[in-house]
Amino acid sequence: MLFNDNKPTPLWFIICGRKILVKTDRDRVEIPAMKSLTDIGLKPLREHYVGAVRGQDCFAAEISEDARIPENMKLYGTRGMFHHVDKVVFKTVLKALHIIEWDKNDLYCSRCASKMEAKKDERAKICIQCGNIRYPRLSPAVIVLVSRGDKILLARSPRFEEELYSVLAGFVEPGETLEDTVKREIKEEVGIDVGEIRYFGSQHWPFPDSLMIAFTAKYAGGEISIDESEIVRAAWFDYRQLPAIPGKLSIAREMIDWFIAERENDKQ
Numbered sequence: 643m644l645f646n647d648n649k650p651t652p653l654w655f656i657i658c659g660r661k662i663l664v665k666t667d668r669d670r671v672e673i674p675a676m677k678s679l680t681d682i683g684l685k686p687l688r689e690h691y692v693g694a695v696r697g698q699d700c701f702a703a704e705i706s707e708d709a710r711i712p713e714n715m716k717l718y719g720t721r722g723m724f725h726h727v728d729k730v731v732f733k734t735v736l737k738a739l740h741i742i743e744w745d746k747n748d749l750y751c752s753r754c755a756s757k758m759e760a761k762k763d764e765r766a767k768i769c770i771q772c773g774n775i776r777y778p779r780l781s782p783a784v785i786v787l788v789s790r791g792d793k794i795l796l797a798r799s800p801r802f803e804e805e806l807y808s809v810l811a812g813f814v815e816p817g818e819t820l821e822d823t824v825k826r827e828i829k830e831e832v833g834i835d836v837g838e839i840r841y842f843g844s845q846h847w848p849f850p851d852s853l854m855i856a857f858t859a860k861y862a863g864g865e866i867s868i869d870e871s872e873i874v875r876a877a878w879f880d881y882r883q884l885p886a887i888p889g890k891l892s893i894a895r896e897m898i899d900w901f902i903a904e905r906e907n908d909k910q
Contacts, residue, residue, distance in 0.1 A: 655738035702738030724891035740848035833867030
């Protein structure tokens with residue numbers, strides 16, 4: 643790759659397994675800046691341009707899991723990176739992870755099994771035999787904050803850290819609108835009905851390839867009855883007495899913080 647010497651040194655989002663390689667200095671964590679991975683003795687298995695952050699070009703690269711890690715660097719779980727970087731950088735961490743996963747998972751054509759090649763005019767892969775084109779996959783999922791007066795519905799998944807609670811979420815199924823999914827997922831997972839569904843926002847979440855589409859909804863009837871295959875516990879929590887909840891850069895936390903601010907404004 644050729645670089646313009648007048649531009650800032652590019653940032654490299656280096657993926658190893660499902661982790662990202664960062665520079666460390668005591669408690670400080672940074673995305674490394676360099677012209678090439680060879681500068682630190684690493685050989686990329688694949689690499690992609692993934693945009694710019696504050697004027698710095700950004701590249702995603704994958705390295706082998708048995709690669710020798712430089713002494714001043716460390717592998718961090720990509721989910722945990724939001725504790726160490728700001729929202730703009732974290733978004734690029736997620737984009738890098740998604741692009742690398744797509745590249746290594748779509749090596750062969752799903753139609754004829756021939757090898758796929760990079761398409762030159764867009765981010766896609768094309769089969770040289772049958773012309774099948776594959777784009778990075780996005781799987782839409784809804785995430786919903788359900789309220790009932792001063793309380794919100796929070797649940798704990800068996801995948802969560804102990805005692806962590808969050809709002810409910812689920813994937814969109816074929817033939818559904820987003821509103822259909824909101825109603826179905828809430829009913830299936832906790833047994834209640836909801837109404838007054840309103841769009842809140844969205845967040846890219848590549849675990850493995852989700853687009854989280856956030857909604858608020860209001861309780862419309864029923865009693866909590868959990869689907870034990872999906873939920874360990876669910877309950878109504880007063881906004882002034884919440885359990886452990888997701889970190890600041892997640893859209894789940896953004897919705898919870900919004901609800902708290904709305905209720906506090908109403909009380910003034």
